[in-house]
Amino acid sequence: MxxxxxxxxxxxxxxxxxxxxxxxxxxxxxxGESGSSRSVPEEVEEKLREAYKAYEGRQDSPEAETKLVEAVLNARKKVERSPFNHPYLPLVYYLVSEKAEKANKALEEALQEVASKHPETIRVLAKEAQRRGVEALIQRLKEPPEINRxxxxxxxxxxxxxxxxxxxxxxxxxxxxxxxxxxxxxxxxxxxxxxxxxxxxxxxxxxxxxxxxxxxxxxxxxxxxxxxxxxxxxxxxxxxxxxxxxxxxxxxxxxxxxxxxxxxxxxxxxxxxxxxxxxxxxxxxxxxxxxxxxxxxxxxxxxxxxxxxxxxxxxxxxxxxxxxxxxxxxxx
The missing domain is CATH 3.40.91 (Restriction Endonuclease)
Known part of the structure; x- marks a missing residue:
């Protein structure tokens, strides 16, 4: 040394x-202080809660899985933060955003195309979102920006x-x-x-x-x-x-x-x-x-x-x- x-x-x-x-x-x-909490639009919270509730009632439904992932991606877009961390979430978000931008499609429509090619990934992401609980997802969106960033x-x-x-x-x-x-x-x-x-x-x-x-x-x-x-x-x-x-x-x-x-x-x-x-x-x-x-x-x-x-x-x-x-x- x-x-x-x-x-x-x-x-x-x-x-x-x-x-x-x-x-x-x-x-x-x-x-060392992170600052104020983020503001989350009411419609983002409502969409997450509705999709979460629908998924809990139909966990084997690809439609419910896609709907929950759509709500998660919508939150990511509106708040510029993911409701939970997962290595595949930013990958799916990128694919959906790219397809929506290039083809001038809505997020929902672009996600349908991505989900048709990656159904297992969508299933895993929906399951991971459900495991955390909808209130935990919303709370993470509201957390102040991370100091490290x-x-x-x-x-x-x-x-x-x-x-x-x-x-x-x-x-x-x-x-x-x-x-x-x-x-x-x-x-x-x-x-x-x-x-x-x-x-x-x-x-x-x-x-x-x-x-x-x-x-x-x-x-x-x-x-x-x-x-x-x-x-x-x-x-x-x-x-x-x-x-x-x-x-x-x-x-x-x-x-x-x-x-x-x-x-x-x-x-x-x-x-x-x-x-x-x-x-x-x-x-x-x-x-x-x-x-x-x-x-x-x-x-x-x-x-x-x-x-x-x-x-x-x-x-x-x-x-x-x-x-x-x-x-x-x-x-x-």
């Missing part, structure tokens, strides 16, 4: 956060609305640079490189992953074939220390609540180390939180001085120190 002394300083500092109330501070970025949007909100203030807190008054938040999606593509030439010392790019990737490639003079990580770019910040020294910080963001995904972690580390380009002053990093930090990066291979893996809580510090110290801040 690697020793912490062999890691980059930002990875070491991430582990040190455990002694400073790491999880409580992490709630500032990734809120909100991690990405939570980061984007914090990044867009709070990162600027966090950086300003870490920079002393007399040397505080102008910090701007811009969206390349609201600028013409040919204007993207000019953003780094403005008076701002730190530029925080916001927008879709694709827009951030395109802006970074444009500013760095990279070709279309260039990769910026395993799945794109979650953030892009330009740090302009002087007219002659501009740093580009790109990265991917990840949150893990268990020990899964070690193969993905190793891919992330490999990509991050590749993206350390001191000539272009381009640093590609991985921002990761949750179990990796809590477990002190147990199972992570490839961590080293030139591989920057850090917590989101240290992102403002990294940006501020890059502005103040340049390459020295990287701890290489």
């Amino acid at each position: 690697q020793q912490m002394a062999e890691w980059n300083v930002w990875t070491q500092r991430s582990v040190e956060l455990l002694e400073k109330g790491y999880l409580d501070k992490l709630l500032q970025v990734y809120k 909100q991690i990405g949007p939570m980061f984007k909100r914090w990044y867009k609305e709070e990162l600027k203030g966090k950086i300003e807190e870490r920079l002393p008054g007399p040397t505080k640079p102008k910090i701007v938040v811009v969206s390349p999606e609201k600028s013409k593509p040919e204007q993207a490189p000019l953003i780094a030439e403005r008076e701002a010392g730190i530029i925080i790019y916001t927008g879709s992953d694709e827009a951030l990737k395109d802006a970074a490639k444009e500013n760095l003079g990279l070709g279309e074939e260039a990769e910026l990580g395993t799945k794109g770019v979650d953030f892009y910040v330009v740090i302009r220390r002087s007219p002659e020294e501009t740093w580009h910080l790109t990265g991917e963001v990840k949150f893990q609540s268990d020990f899964g995904g070690n193969q993905d972690n190793q891919k992330l580390v490999a990509k991050a180390s590749i993206r350390l380009d001191l000539e272009k002053r381009h640093i590609g990093i991985v921002v990761v939180d949750g179990m990796p930090v809590v477990s002190k990066f147990r199972g992570w291979a490839g961590l080293g001085k030139e591989t920057i893996v850090t917590s989101v809580l240290l992102l403002p510090d990294l940006i501020a120190e890059l502005y103040q110290k340049g390459e020295e801040a990287l701890g290489l």
Whole structure:
């Protein structure tokens, strides 16, 4: 097992956060509260109850099976959530939705065609729905959105609305640079490189992953074939220390609540180390939180001085120190 002394300083500092109330501070970025319950249209509930009641009276009837599955799919469509989890349910939903869209058919008619080819699958899904009970199906529809599915949007909100203030807190008054938040999606593509030439010392790019990737490639003079990580770019910040020294910080963001995904972690580390380009002053990093930090990066291979893996809580510090110290801040 690697020793912490062999890691980059930002990875070491991430582990040190455990002694400073790491999880409580992490709630500032990734809120632990799921929010309000979902609203379920009355007609969705009624359709589920009617189909459920009909199925209980005729469990051997293909018609009743199809009707119950139809009510389940209708709920999935209207509420954008399945009344219960089953590996085959999204497959059937996709087939039915595709057929309904392409042939301009109602959901009921499209399901009839799918059911004629997959009767046993429909039977199993109807049985699984019945086993859970209709009230349990409706209650699941009303449950607040799962927190795990909100991690990405939570980061984007914090990044867009709070990162600027966090950086300003870490920079002393007399040397505080102008910090701007811009969206390349609201600028013409040919204007993207000019953003780094403005008076701002730190530029925080916001927008879709694709827009951030395109802006970074444009500013760095990279070709279309260039990769910026395993799945794109979650953030892009330009740090302009002087007219002659501009740093580009790109990265991917990840949150893990268990020990899964070690193969993905190793891919992330490999990509991050590749993206350390001191000539272009381009640093590609991985921002990761949750179990990796809590477990002190147990199972992570490839961590080293030139591989920057850090917590989101240290992102403002990294940006501020890059502005103040340049390459020295990287701890290489």
